[in-house]
Amino acid sequence: MRVFSVLIGFLLLVSCAALPAIRQQEEVGGKKFECPSPFLREKTRLIHAIEVHAAGQPQTVMMGVTLADPAFRSLSCALMSAEGMVLLEASLNSDGLRISRALPPFAEGDFIRKMMEDIELIFFAPQGDPVQKGVFSGGEPVCRWHSRLSGWIDASAGRDGSIVIRNYAENGGLRRSVQLDVAAHPYAIIELHAFERIPYSLVMTLIESEAVQDDTLQQKESRGGSP
Amino acid sequence: MSSRKYASVLFILLMVLPSCVRADDFEHLRKDAARISTISAGFVQKKIMKILSKPLVSEGKFYFAAPDSIRWEYQKPVKSLVISNQGKTRRYIVSRGKWMEDRTGGVQAMKIVLNEVAGWMRGKFDSNPSFTAAVKEGANMQIILTPVDKSMAGMIEKIEITVSRKDLSVKSVRIIENASAETRIDFHSVVVNHTIDPSVFQDVP
Numbered sequence: 414m415r416v417f418s419v420l421i422g423f424l425l426l427v428s429c430a431a432l433p434a435i436r437q438q439e440e441v442g443g444k445k446f447e448c449p450s451p452f453l454r455e456k457t458r459l460i461h462a463i464e465v466h467a468a469g470q471p472q473t474v475m476m477g478v479t480l481a482d483p484a485f486r487s488l489s490c491a492l493m494s495a496e497g498m499v500l501l502e503a504s505l506n507s508d509g510l511r512i513s514r515a516l517p518p519f520a521e522g523d524f525i526r527k528m529m530e531d532i533e534l535i536f537f538a539p540q541g542d543p544v545q546k547g548v549f550s551g552g553e554p555v556c557r558w559h560s561r562l563s564g565w566i567d568a569s570a571g572r573d574g575s576i577v578i579r580n581y582a583e584n585g586g587l588r589r590s591v592q593l594d595v596a597a598h599p600y601a602i603i604e605l606h607a608f609e610r611i612p613y614s615l616v617m618t619l620i621e622s623e624a625v626q627d628d629t630l631q632q633k634e635s636r637g638g639s640p
Numbered sequence: 641m642s643s644r645k646y647a648s649v650l651f652i653l654l655m656v657l658p659s660c661v662r663a664d665d666f667e668h669l670r671k672d673a674a675r676i677s678t679i680s681a682g683f684v685q686k687k688i689m690k691i692l693s694k695p696l697v698s699e700g701k702f703y704f705a706a707p708d709s710i711r712w713e714y715q716k717p718v719k720s721l722v723i724s725n726q727g728k729t730r731r732y733i734v735s736r737g738k739w740m741e742d743r744t745g746g747v748q749a750m751k752i753v754l755n756e757v758a759g760w761m762r763g764k765f766d767s768n769p770s771f772t773a774a775v776k777e778g779a780n781m782q783i784i785l786t787p788v789d790k791s792m793a794g795m796i797e798k799i800e801i802t803v804s805r806k807d808l809s810v811k812s813v814r815i816i817e818n819a820s821a822e823t824r825i826d827f828h829s830v831v832v833n834h835t836i837d838p839s840v841f842q843d844v845p
Contacts, residue, residue: 458693462718464735465744471735473744476718478691489691495720495733496712497687497698497823498749514795518745616736620717623693 431585432557432565435547441554446546448556449570451578451599452538456482456625459536459600461617463492475500477617480625481536488532492519505529530563534580535591535603539566564588598622665775666766669783673763673808678836679704681809681827685714690820702827708758709841712750722747724754725841732844739844760801760810771799780805807832 439446459479465472476497480489487506493499502513503525512525519525539558546556555569565581574596580589587608594602603617680703686695700714710724719734720742729751731742759767760783766773771785785799800814809830815823 458691460696460717464733466735470743471733471740473742474718474720474733474735476696478689478696480691491689491691493687494749495714495718496722496750496753497685497696499689499817499821502689502691625693 432581433549433567435545435549435555435557437545438547438554441548446554448543448546449554449568449576450538451568451576451593451595453481453483453536456480456484456627457536457622458625459622460620461600461603462495462620464616464618465613466616467611467613476620479532479536481532482625483537486533486537486540488529488536490529490532501525501528503529505533531589531605531607534563534566534578534589535593535605536600539563539568666763666773669763669765669775669781669803669808671763673761675833676761676763676808677706677833679761679809679830679832680834680836681830683825683827685823685825688820688822688824703836703840704758704761705836705838705841706762708755710754710758711840712754712757721844722750722754723841723844724751724758729754760813763808765801780811804830 457480459481461477461479463475463477465475474495476493476495478491478493481487485506487504489504490502491499492501499514500516501519503515504511504513510526510529512520515525540560541558543556544559547554549555549569553569553571555567558566558568560566563580564583565585567577567579567581569577569579571577574594576593576595576599578589578591578593579587582588589608590606592604593599598619600617600622601619603615605615605617607613607615681701683700683702685698685700687698688695696717698714698718699716700712702713703709703711708724709726710722712722712724714720721732721739723730723732729747731747731750732739733742734740756768759765765783765785768785770788772788774784774786776782776784781803783801783803785801787796787798795817797816797818800812800816801810802812802814803809804811807830809827809832811827811830813823813825817823
């Protein structure tokens with residue numbers, strides 16, 4: 414059993430060799446270390462204007478509606494043209510992915526699955542405990558998570574108050590980088606860079622956000638029952 | 641079917657038809673709308689969807705000059721502009737505070753939509769073979785377009801266009817996608833037949 418644990422530890426160490434080094438640290442500035450966490454804590458509906466950039470040029474602007482429930486890790490989302498034409502509607506929960514509408518090119522390949530993974534990366538805290546806590550060589554606090562499905566996820570806090578979430582493949586290749594300008598609202602401005610065969614980036618500007626009370630909870634409360 | 645039953649069905653149809661579809665209604669609309677040379681208006685668009693707790697409201701400005709020049713400008717919450725003039729359609733977006741031409745195929749979809757809208761502004765409600773058109777009389781005239789192709793179910797269930805009796809300008813457009821999703825566009829501050837500077841159909845802000 415011990416040999417097995419050592420082997421797993423060795424494999425993790427080898428596989429993350431290409432990841433940015435983290436210096437283990439229990440305290441930052443005399444305070445107990447806390448992981449940078451912009452992630453949603455309650456069911457929230459967010460509406461963003463989304464600028465799509467590719468080949469260094471802006472391509473189009475869309476509107477995105479996200480209804481995210483971190484407790485159940487469930488998501489519903491809709492993508493609309495600036496004129497309000499619904500291009501895509503999909504939801505993800507424990508039953509799997511459900512696509513209500515997908516107009517071309519959004520119906521092609523595994524676009525929707527990847528989009529849902531991006532939304533999870535942005536809004537949901539990584540599952541499980543961090544495998545590493547500490548600081549980068551520049552002193553930025555960072556926590557690192559690992560899962561078989563998501564690969565490696567780093568959440569680090571910049572000196573300017575921004576939070577950066579990075580997702581790496583098992584071999585250490587950078588897949589996504591998400592920068593959050595958390596000054597006003599954690600999700601006021603989101604910049605996502607996707608390092609795909611054809612790289613692209615999204616700049617998401619918050620239009621509105623609201624906490625959502627669960628319908629069943631509301632119904633119980635309106636009937637005078639306990640939640 | 642017996643001749644008696646046949647006569648009953650024919651009688652019911654004749655009773656119903658005057659209130660829903662008559663080719664000469666559309667002919668009248670086309671003739672009367674031919675008097676419209678320009679329209680400028682503001683609009684408020686409300687998008688209703690299951691995922692939204694309240695309608696998503698967009699606002700903008702609309703300009704039309706016969707026969708087919710249109711400027712369709714959204715000012716908030718997301719700025720966008722579609723200009724259709726002399727057979728060319730261009731779509732612009734705002735990126736980092738600057739107007740840029742849209743580089744995706746989205747402009748093609750908007751071209752189809754604007755061609756349709758230009759037709760409505762000229763009273764051509766029954767010219768698209770993809771829809772059946774019916775007229776409903778009331779305080780305002782309502783034209784109901786229903787997709788012929790059943791494969792459009794879930795995309796567009798029907799389109800209701802309300803036309804002012806006073807000047808035959810379009811007052812509102814309601815696009816019903818399904819039981820839980822629709823888009824309603826209400827036009828306000830409508831000005832008919834006032835000169836619109838040609839640059840409106842050429843320039844981005």
